[in-house]
Amino acid sequence: MKKQSPRTRRHIRTRQAILDAALSIVHEDGPDGLSMRTLADRIDYSPAGLYEYFGSKEEIIAEVCDEGHRRLAAYMLEVESSLSSTDYLYGIGLAYIRFALENPDHFLLMFSSPQMAGDAPEDALPQDSESSYGILLHGIERGIDAGAFHVRPGFGLSEMGYAAWTLVHGMAMLRVTALRDVPLDLDAADHQALLNFMRGLQAA
Amino acid sequence: MKKQSPRTRRHIRTRQAILDAALSIVHEDGPDGLSMRTLADRIDYSPAGLYEYFGSKEEIIAEVCDEGHRRLAAYMLEVESSLSSTDYLYGIGLAYIRFALENPDHFLLMFSSPQMAGDAPEDALPQDSESSYGILLHGIERGIDAGAFHVRPGFGLSEMGYAAWTLVHGMAMLRVTALRDVPLDLDAADHQALLNFMRGLQAA
DNA sequence: TGTACATCAGTGAACGCGCGTTCACTGATGTAC
DNA sequence: TGTACATCAGTGAACGCGCGTTCACTGATGTAC
Numbered sequence: 512m513k514k515q516s517p518r519t520r521r522h523i524r525t526r527q528a529i530l531d532a533a534l535s536i537v538h539e540d541g542p543d544g545l546s547m548r549t550l551a552d553r554i555d556y557s558p559a560g561l562y563e564y565f566g567s568k569e570e571i572i573a574e575v576c577d578e579g580h581r582r583l584a585a586y587m588l589e590v591e592s593s594l595s596s597t598d599y600l601y602g603i604g605l606a607y608i609r610f611a612l613e614n615p616d617h618f619l620l621m622f623s624s625p626q627m628a629g630d631a632p633e634d635a636l637p638q639d640s641e642s643s644y645g646i647l648l649h650g651i652e653r654g655i656d657a658g659a660f661h662v663r664p665g666f667g668l669s670e671m672g673y674a675a676w677t678l679v680h681g682m683a684m685l686r687v688t689a690l691r692d693v694p695l696d697l698d699a700a701d702h703q704a705l706l707n708f709m710r711g712l713q714a715a
Numbered sequence: 716m717k718k719q720s721p722r723t724r725r726h727i728r729t730r731q732a733i734l735d736a737a738l739s740i741v742h743e744d745g746p747d748g749l750s751m752r753t754l755a756d757r758i759d760y761s762p763a764g765l766y767e768y769f770g771s772k773e774e775i776i777a778e779v780c781d782e783g784h785r786r787l788a789a790y791m792l793e794v795e796s797s798l799s800s801t802d803y804l805y806g807i808g809l810a811y812i813r814f815a816l817e818n819p820d821h822f823l824l825m826f827s828s829p830q831m832a833g834d835a836p837e838d839a840l841p842q843d844s845e846s847s848y849g850i851l852l853h854g855i856e857r858g859i860d861a862g863a864f865h866v867r868p869g870f871g872l873s874e875m876g877y878a879a880w881t882l883v884h885g886m887a888m889l890r891v892t893a894l895r896d897v898p899l900d901l902d903a904a905d906h907q908a909l910l911n912f913m914r915g916l917q918a919a
Numbered sequence: 920t921g922t923a924c925a926t927c928a929g930t931g932a933a934c935g936c937g938c939g940t941t942c943a944c945t946g947a948t949g950t951a952c
Numbered sequence: 953t954g955t956a957c958a959t960c961a962g963t964g965a966a967c968g969c970g971c972g973t974t975c976a977c978t979g980a981t982g983t984a985c
Binding site: 619674676680681682685688697699704707709714 | 840870874878884888892899907914915917
């Protein structure tokens, strides 16, 4: 495993430096600020040098999006899993929103166009435990197992997961676009909306 | 009122033709397909001619967004107001989603960046009866008046409205971005999610 | 260990493109007398 | 109604810019003997 040549190690390090620079440009100046020239400048390279590491700008953006999805999942995984099932679900929902609020441009890039939305699966929603949707699903599963949520005909685990995802995604998206400059403090409204969602899951 | 000169009438007609062309370019080729050149081409003008009618490309995009918000509201206003209060709310929620699915690029443009999101108010959510949010609010108000929904401390009309908006917006947005190429038929899931939302409003 | 050669990483300049906008202009439309 | 002038709508060409990408190159790194 340690048989990497110095050249390979250097290659990996430089590649990572490029991605780090791309990340910070997106965070500082937004997706529009990211060009092969600004990126090369940031690491004191010539633009052409980047093509030693990536085939195109698109490839770099795809990696930035993937990294975003990993970080989003990390936010959600930070939530104490020892909490009660409802508090846990509540917490991961808020984590999704918090990621968006703290990384608005990155979040927008991740979900701004069809091809960029890394999670897009073949014929089902992405269920793996390392994607935000998978984590959401797991949180709901815990609530079902604990008897906190009612399963109904036509409204099982995946329907609940979809409903939860759309809810938190809508909050995240609106607060980052339409409501970005609205001075309202919407945290309380987010909490209430999540509580209403869980009330629906509990209602008889 | 009819005292417009022929020149004025012509001006208004041309201005409208420019906006119509902009609309159809966005619908056909997406927001990226819209440039002053493609737009001028579409109506057999020189690019410079457009500046007789609009000060900048930004101004044109702003108008396209406004028109989008009007059309979105129109979708929602089409819902039979004679329906029961829950069916009515359900219907306008689905209308919001249907607008997005039928006009994905226009919808994305309307909500793709902070400044474009026409509805952004000064210090409150837009409540007028001609905005999508206002119509949603009105639908919920009907449910409250009819006694179908429970008002709770901290979860009154505007919290319910915000929760409803984020839910339908999340569905619309995800289906137009991350899930655009997913072959799943999500209509049933949308319905169930809306029903769950209303169950939350009804739960004791 | 030293030398000859092959591979590689990074450079600098350029290509070709499409963009928003400006500007001097012209022919047509409208106005005043 | 006819003529002289002013206003206006639209043109064609150009400005200056930033973009993604390519290419011939060079100096450095690694390999083979």
